[in-house]
Amino acid sequence: xxxxxxxxxxxxxxxxxxxxxxxxxxxxxxxxxxxxxxxxxxxxxxxxxxxxxxxxxxxxxxxxxxxxxxxxxxxxxxxxxxxxxxxxxxxxxxxxxxxxxxxxxxxxxxxxxxxxxxxxxxxxxxxxxxxxxxxxxxxxxxxxxxxxxxxxxxxxxxxxxxxxxxxxxxxxxxxxxxxxxxxxxxxxxxxxxxxxxxxxxxxxxxxxxxxxxxxxxxxxxxxxxxxxxxxxxxxxxxxxxxxxxxxxxxx
Amino acid sequence: xxxxxxxxxxxxxxxxxxxxxxxxxxxxxxxxxxxxxxxxxxxxxxxxxxxxxxxxxxxxxxxxxxxxxxxxxxxxxxxxxxxxxxxxxxxxxxxxxxxxxxxxxxxxxxxxxxxxxxxxxxxxxxxxxxxxxxxxxxxxxxxxxxxxxxxxxxxxxxxxxxxxxxxxxxxxxxxxxxxxxxxxxxxxxxxxxxxxxxxxxxxxxxxxxxxxxxxxxxxxxxxxxxxxxxxxxxxxxxxxxxxxxxx
Numbered sequence: 366x367x368x369x370x371x372x373x374x375x376x377x378x379x380x381x382x383x384x385x386x387x388x389x390x391x392x393x394x395x396x397x398x399x400x401x402x403x404x405x406x407x408x409x410x411x412x413x414x415x416x417x418x419x420x421x422x423x424x425x426x427x428x429x430x431x432x433x434x435x436x437x438x439x440x441x442x443x444x445x446x447x448x449x450x451x452x453x454x455x456x457x458x459x460x461x462x463x464x465x466x467x468x469x470x471x472x473x474x475x476x477x478x479x480x481x482x483x484x485x486x487x488x489x490x491x492x493x494x495x496x497x498x499x500x501x502x503x504x505x506x507x508x509x510x511x512x513x514x515x516x517x518x519x520x521x522x523x524x525x526x527x528x529x530x531x532x533x534x535x536x537x538x539x540x541x542x543x544x545x546x547x548x549x550x551x552x553x554x555x556x557x558x559x560x561x562x563x564x565x566x567x568x569x570x571x572x573x574x575x576x577x578x579x580x581x582x583x584x585x586x587x588x589x590x591x592x593x594x595x596x597x598x599x600x601x602x603x604x605x606x607x608x609x610x611x612x613x614x615x616x
Numbered sequence: 617x618x619x620x621x622x623x624x625x626x627x628x629x630x631x632x633x634x635x636x637x638x639x640x641x642x643x644x645x646x647x648x649x650x651x652x653x654x655x656x657x658x659x660x661x662x663x664x665x666x667x668x669x670x671x672x673x674x675x676x677x678x679x680x681x682x683x684x685x686x687x688x689x690x691x692x693x694x695x696x697x698x699x700x701x702x703x704x705x706x707x708x709x710x711x712x713x714x715x716x717x718x719x720x721x722x723x724x725x726x727x728x729x730x731x732x733x734x735x736x737x738x739x740x741x742x743x744x745x746x747x748x749x750x751x752x753x754x755x756x757x758x759x760x761x762x763x764x765x766x767x768x769x770x771x772x773x774x775x776x777x778x779x780x781x782x783x784x785x786x787x788x789x790x791x792x793x794x795x796x797x798x799x800x801x802x803x804x805x806x807x808x809x810x811x812x813x814x815x816x817x818x819x820x821x822x823x824x825x826x827x828x829x830x831x832x833x834x835x836x837x838x839x840x841x842x843x844x845x846x847x848x849x850x851x852x853x854x855x856x857x858x859x860x861x862x863x
Contacts, residue, residue, distance in 0.1 A: 415735050442741035453732040457650075467740055470640055 366391055367412065367523060367555050372421035374407055374579075381407050383579045385421075391522075391555045394546050394569040398560060399576035400601055405559045406450075408576065409527055412557065413445060414438060425523065443471055446516030446554075448526040448545075452508040454500040454515070460487070461496035464515045471519060486514040490544060506537035510544070517548055524549065526558040530565055542568045563602065566590065575601065627823045633745035634753065634819070647751035655717050655752060655818075656759030660766060662716060663709055667700075667767040670708065671774030674699050679784035692785045693793020696775040698802070705767035706806040707854050710813035713760070714846040718821035721752060722842040725825030726835035734826070749822040753815065760814035761807045768806070805861050812857065813850050820846040 367389040374382040381404045389395040399405050410416045412423060414430060423430045425441050433441070454463050464483045468474055474482065487496065490510040500508060509529060516524060526545060530538035542565050549556040558569065566573060570587035575598050583595045590602060591611075603609050638644045678695040725748060728734050737744040772794055779785040785793075821842040828838045 410735075413739055415738060439741035442739060445739060447736065447739045449732040449736060451731055453736040455733055455736075456727070456731075469643055470740065470742060 366424075366426055367557070368424040368427075369408075369412060370422045370424070372408065372411060372423070373419050374404075374411060374416065375419055381579045382411065385576070385579075385581045387574050387581065387584070389555050389557050390572065392550060392553045393556070393571040394549050395555070395557045395572045395574070396560055396566060396570050397557065397574050397576060398566060398601070400561060403576045404579040405561075405576055406527055409525055409557065409559050413447060413525055414442070443519060444522040446519070446521035446524045448509065448512045448516055448524070448529050450528040450531055452500070452505075452512040454503075454508055454512055456500055459497050459499055460492065460503070460511050463500070463511060464518050467515065467519050482518060483514075486518050487511070489517070489548070490514045491540075505532050506534075506540065509533065509541050513541075513544060513548070517552065520552060522552075522554055524552075524554045524556040526556070526560075528559055528561075530560065530562045535564065538562060538564060539568070545569065561601075563608065566602075577601070623823075626827060627819070630745055630749075630823050630826060631819060633743060634749045634822075636743055636746050638746060638750065639742060644747070644751055647747070648754050651751045651755035652759055655720070655755050656763070659713060659717060659763060662712065663763045663767050664770050666712055667705065667709065667770040668774035670704055671696065671700055671771030672778030674704065674771070675775030675779040675790075676782060676784060679779060679782075688789075689785045690789040690793035690796060692779060693775070693790040694796050695793075696779075696790075697772060697794040697798075700768055700771040700775070701802045701806055705764050705771060706809040706813065707850065709764060709767050710760075710810065710817065710850050711847055713763070713814075714817050714821075714850060715843050717756065718817045718842045718846045719839040721818060721821040722825040722839045723835055725749070725822055726828035726838045729826065729828045730831055730835060745826065749818070749826070752822065753818045756814040756818045757811055760810050764806055764810040768803075808861060809854065809857050812853060816849050816853065817846050820849060 369385060369387050369389075372382050372385045373380065385408060397405050397408060407416060411418055414423075418431055422432075425444075428441065430438065430441060454460075455466065458466065461480075461483055464486055465479055468479045468482060472479070483496070487493070490513050492507060492510050492514065495503070495507070495511075500511070503511065524545070529541050529545060533541065545556060545558060546569050548554070558565065560566065567587050570590065573583075573585055573587065573590060574581055575583040575595070577597045583593060583598045585593065590598070593599065593602075603611075675692060675696040678699070679689075679692045682691055682695070725734075728748065734744045734748070737747060776787070776790050779790050780787050824838040824842045824845065825835075828834050
């Protein structure tokens with residue numbers, strides 16, 4: 366479980382996160398939604414400690430994360446996996462080397478054990494016979510899947526995904542969404558996904574937090590989102606013509 | 617002024633992280649071997665070509681500027697040797713490498729920054745500064761002295777070929793000149809400068825790349841600043857080291 370309490374963050378005097386509190390539960394896909402520039406990525410990077418917090422506390426299973434020293438943080442970080450918006454695969458490494466990297470860095474597994482684990486992770490994300498390709502030789506969807514394989518290589522307890530569907534076609538987006546949901550349940554991870562993709566919201570939204578201009582405006586799940594009275598949320602959810610028609614038909 | 621001090625401070629803080637205890641020595645060892653190839657072996661070509669022609673030009677210029685019956689012609693070999701040893705093979709080659717290797721390091725690390733690869737390392741709990749930069753520093757500091765030795769040999773060889781081909785000096789006089797009043801300490805002096813310049817090139821360019829903020833435009837800008845800052849720093853340290861080592 367991850368608990369954020371009263372998180373605030375400013376850049377050059379501009380407040381980008383305003384007193385956000387939230388609880389993210391294990392075994393669930395927790396979504397953070399909001400339009401571009403609303404502060405979702407800053408909040409996510411804050412949760413994982415890539416950005417310092419101005420005010421507030423972050424707890425990983427009741428351990429105060431932002432109060433820890435580098436060494437103690439490192440131990441928690443070994444239990445984290447993250448899928449970055451642009452995949453963030455290491456350009457100079459092959460697919461196999463990318464997935465093997467955390468295993469080489471943090472385990473004492475034998476070469477064969479590492480290869481078995483890499484192949485298992487790659488098969489789990491449906492990447493076959495591509496071990497020796499470089500990231501530049503992969504499609505956007507494949508890159509995301511390899512990044513997921515790398516993120517789950519150490520069997521993390523916490524998975525973070527920043528815009529996992531950005532730049533992908535709707536069909537590939539569904540594949541990625543399904544994959545994230547399935548591995549969350551399989552590994553009983555606390556998964557947090559940043560997205561503004563409404564299909565992801567309706568597929569994976571077991572718990573949803575809506576952020577607007579750095580403030581948490583709404584919290585609920587995919588069943589509640591369509592019936593919400595929150596004006597800002599409605600403007601966001603029913604922004605496109607198809608969604609507007611859906612809302613009208615629900616009325 | 618504030619920007620300079622802030623940059624200076626962040627440079628030393630970055631060095632503190634670079635020289636922290638490595639997480640896993642075997643991985644750093646593999647990375648260092650890769651950097652030997654990428655930053656060292658792949659620089660041999662350019663160093664050899666430039667040194668050959670610079671050696672040739674130095675010899676011809678020395679010959680044309682000492683065209684006087686008072687001066688014995690073996691002084692051409694001596695002049696070329698000392699110019700190459702004292703200044704060219706350490707300082708000028710370092711300036712050339714600041715362009716080639718420095719911009720390569722800044723753009724590579726800068727691209728890693730803007731594509732979130734550095735964030736990915738940090739998130740895993742890896743000391744990204746040490747993992748990325750330390751192998752480069754070790755590789756250049758250990759390999760660049762070999763580049764300097766290659767440059768010295770090629771430069772003197774280029775001078776011999778050009779001098780004899782142009783007929784400004786005989787082969788015997790040139791060879792006598794390069795052996796005449798030879799001070800072995802000059803080689804030590806050149807190698808000490810090379811090691812320090814290699815450290816400057818790698819750390820200054822890594823610092824520029826590591827703190828890139830933005831996109832491809834900023835990566836390009838960092839690459840340009842790298843060449844400017846490392847060249848100026850090399851020239852500054854050239855004066856300091858010359859005073860310290862030759863006085």
